[in-house]
Amino acid sequence: MAAAPAPTAPTPLLELNKLSMSFGGLKVIDDLDLVVNQSEIVSVIGPNGAGKTTLFNLITGIYRPDAGAILLGGESLVGLSPHKINQTGVARTFQTLRLFLNMSVIENVMASQYGRTKVDVVRAMLRTPAMRREEKEIRARAEEKLTFFGQRLMGYRWNQPAYSLSYANRRRLEIARAMATEPKVLLLDEPAAGMNPTETHEITELIGQLRDEGGYTILLIEHDMHVVEGISDRVVALDHGVKIAEGTFDAVATDTRVVEAYLGTKAASTK
Amino acid sequence: MSDRPDTPAAPEPPSEPESGPQVGVDSWVASHEGRSGRGGPLGWLARTLEAVPDAAKLLAFVALAASLPFWLLTSEGDLFNFGLFTLLFIGFGLGLNVDVGWAGLLDLGYVAALGIGAYTYAILSSGYYGIHWPAEVVLPIAMGVAMIPAAILGFSARRLLGDYLAIVTLFFAEAFLVFANVANPTIFGKGLTGGANGIPQLDPLTFFGHEITSTKGLYFFLLGAVAVVAAALYLANQSRTGRAWRASREDPLAAEVMSMPVNRLKISAFIFSWAVAGLFGAIYAAILTATVSTNFSIGLLITIYAVIILGGLGSIAGVVVGAIIINCVFVFLEPQTDHPSAKRWLFYGTIILLIALLKPWYKAAVVFVGTIASGFIAHAVVGAWAGSAWTSGKTVNGASWLSHWVVIPKVSHGNVNSILYIGLVAAIVLVASLKGWWRIIALGPTLYLTAVVWENVLSENPGVTALILFGAMLVGLMITRPQGLLGQARVEIV
Numbered sequence: 001m002a003a004a005p006a007p008t009a010p011t012p013l014l015e016l017n018k019l020s021m022s023f024g025g026l027k028v029i030d031d032l033d034l035v036v037n038q039s040e041i042v043s044v045i046g047p048n049g050a051g052k053t054t055l056f057n058l059i060t061g062i063y064r065p066d067a068g069a070i071l072l073g074g075e076s077l078v079g080l081s082p083h084k085i086n087q088t089g090v091a092r093t094f095q096t097l098r099l100f101l102n103m104s105v106i107e108n109v110m111a112s113q114y115g116r117t118k119v120d121v122v123r124a125m126l127r128t129p130a131m132r133r134e135e136k137e138i139r140a141r142a143e144e145k146l147t148f149f150g151q152r153l154m155g156y157r158w159n160q161p162a163y164s165l166s167y168a169n170r171r172r173l174e175i176a177r178a179m180a181t182e183p184k185v186l187l188l189d190e191p192a193a194g195m196n197p198t199e200t201h202e203i204t205e206l207i208g209q210l211r212d213e214g215g216y217t218i219l220l221i222e223h224d225m226h227v228v229e230g231i232s233d234r235v236v237a238l239d240h241g242v243k244i245a246e247g248t249f250d251a252v253a254t255d256t257r258v259v260e261a262y263l264g265t266k267a268a269s270t271k
Numbered sequence: 272m273s274d275r276p277d278t279p280a281a282p283e284p285p286s287e288p289e290s291g292p293q294v295g296v297d298s299w300v301a302s303h304e305g306r307s308g309r310g311g312p313l314g315w316l317a318r319t320l321e322a323v324p325d326a327a328k329l330l331a332f333v334a335l336a337a338s339l340p341f342w343l344l345t346s347e348g349d350l351f352n353f354g355l356f357t358l359l360f361i362g363f364g365l366g367l368n369v370d371v372g373w374a375g376l377l378d379l380g381y382v383a384a385l386g387i388g389a390y391t392y393a394i395l396s397s398g399y400y401g402i403h404w405p406a407e408v409v410l411p412i413a414m415g416v417a418m419i420p421a422a423i424l425g426f427s428a429r430r431l432l433g434d435y436l437a438i439v440t441l442f443f444a445e446a447f448l449v450f451a452n453v454a455n456p457t458i459f460g461k462g463l464t465g466g467a468n469g470i471p472q473l474d475p476l477t478f479f480g481h482e483i484t485s486t487k488g489l490y491f492f493l494l495g496a497v498a499v500v501a502a503a504l505y506l507a508n509q510s511r512t513g514r515a516w517r518a519s520r521e522d523p524l525a526a527e528v529m530s531m532p533v534n535r536l537k538i539s540a541f542i543f544s545w546a547v548a549g550l551f552g553a554i555y556a557a558i559l560t561a562t563v564s565t566n567f568s569i570g571l572l573i574t575i576y577a578v579i580i581l582g583g584l585g586s587i588a589g590v591v592v593g594a595i596i597i598n599c600v601f602v603f604l605e606p607q608t609d610h611p612s613a614k615r616w617l618f619y620g621t622i623i624l625l626i627a628l629l630k631p632w633y634k635a636a637v638v639f640v641g642t643i644a645s646g647f648i649a650h651a652v653v654g655a656w657a658g659s660a661w662t663s664g665k666t667v668n669g670a671s672w673l674s675h676w677v678v679i680p681k682v683s684h685g686n687v688n689s690i691l692y693i694g695l696v697a698a699i700v701l702v703a704s705l706k707g708w709w710r711i712i713a714l715g716p717t718l719y720l721t722a723v724v725w726e727n728v729l730s731e732n733p734g735v736t737a738l739i740l741f742g743a744m745l746v747g748l749m750i751t752r753p754q755g756l757l758g759q760a761r762v763e764i765v
Binding site for chain 1: 506507509510511512513514515517518521522524525526527529530531532533539543759761
């Protein structure tokens, strides 16, 4: 759990140093440096194919970088398996939703607490007191995380299968599932994709609350510039795996290289 | 939690609709996809059953099963064929349900685990090597021995998904059969598994000096074992491990990223499955008092798969129901002296039930009348044209009243039987391709043809009939209820 926000004296929580990754001859991430400070919301933007999701896959251990370091609170994450990395304090959501569709809503949030609980299956079969206690804790934590979303994921929905949820609620459930692993850093991959304006507005507020009330540090990929503008402390722009700009939203959005990356050189030169 | 808590203080509160669900919200999606729950008596029954706690269901099952020897399965033969073997199939199904139903690993090597359990019992508890260890020692050993190859297979499952895993496990099952049959090592002057002859004359199950020899005793012991294993597996499934098994079935990558060590979980699912198989394989051997490798062929594997698929993957109650249906069909189709006409009633009962399920009622009536009428017409036509020798045959095992309806030649003609059989397949294909009223009209004669083929060909070949029937049952089930009788509906991609 993160300490109280201390924006005046930023302490780096997640650090990427000279990170590189290529698929065959294609450099997807090229010599990337990135720091996410404690209790900060950092947005990663960039055109399609810029390497944003690959960046998330590298941090969570799905891919292994060719070179460079990934540090969480000073500890290296490179080479750890994804479930270990999660237990160290990194959780993510997926751009293409990957819920456990045939499990109930609350089971989705209970399942992701596997790494932070201990009781083995033999004691589970015997229903020992320790097991019952832990099971109660797991359930309470799952309910607490679901309650975070207000009425959206409440009541009767808990015992419904996840596939019965609407698209927006699936995105919310993915965030709840990631929260239940009690991460230090939350990686959100396009949380507002496919949402209508009202829902986008809601999710923007929610991400703010995640930081302010939940105490999470957030790294965000988002194409919707209203979301990015509304909540980002800092914005990082990627293109072809290279960091082309970093700073406040206004600075990055007006950066020539960013405009070029999105619109092409001709459009930039006529501007 | 109340159903409608107050709207939280959001700047743009989502407006709740005054009437009916909003487009896109969950209840709308549910009703749109027809998931709003069933009406009618079946829906009521399903909801009532859902309200009963699972422990009470298990108790009710055990109580009912324990009473069976006293009113339904009173004869020794019935208790053995129906009772004991149904319980065995439940046990086999419970084990397979762990890795296939919960962890989603397509395990075709499962029969090898049954065989390993059986051979372990045979070697450690028979005169073969002169080792007569009691069952309370041998059964845990059988479970343990079956766990070893499970761990190895689970290890290979780390990198293998779906079809590839199926091929490797199937290979393992075949390798086991070859090993037991011809390639077994010679230990202490004897082939370890007894080769093609297997190991005969096993000890009866002996617990702390008490031999269980009577069928009734075996039945109660097996019932206890099934109940304990079912409860243990149920509790395992309802724990963090069970949730992680199911999560890694649903999406291995997401499960791994959400802190679950997927590879280790796969291995543990295999070990659980195979340990259960080792236990029931050993009991199976003790009940048969002999072990032969042919008992653990692919045929048994397919039957166990039929049990868990029919009942519904991932459902313990489904395993029980599936085992009862599959085993009873098997036993009824066998030539038997106790219930000679049972299979006929089963056959015609199924046909009448299928007709009765047709909606609306007047279509069912048309099919029913069509079936009856085409029988008398066919009987009259064949009798007039081909002579009475073609219609004066007798049905097997009595039911002479059928002889006036079903065309049975006095002397069996091999070619005629084949033609009838092919004609039936053609008729079924025809019915499937017709639409609307044409289908309803064609259904009557087709059902009659089915009855003719049944009386002339199938009822005398129980092995073939059972397999055809299982095939038809599973095809019908996959069309009407893909999740199995008691399974939860699953979606693959949404």
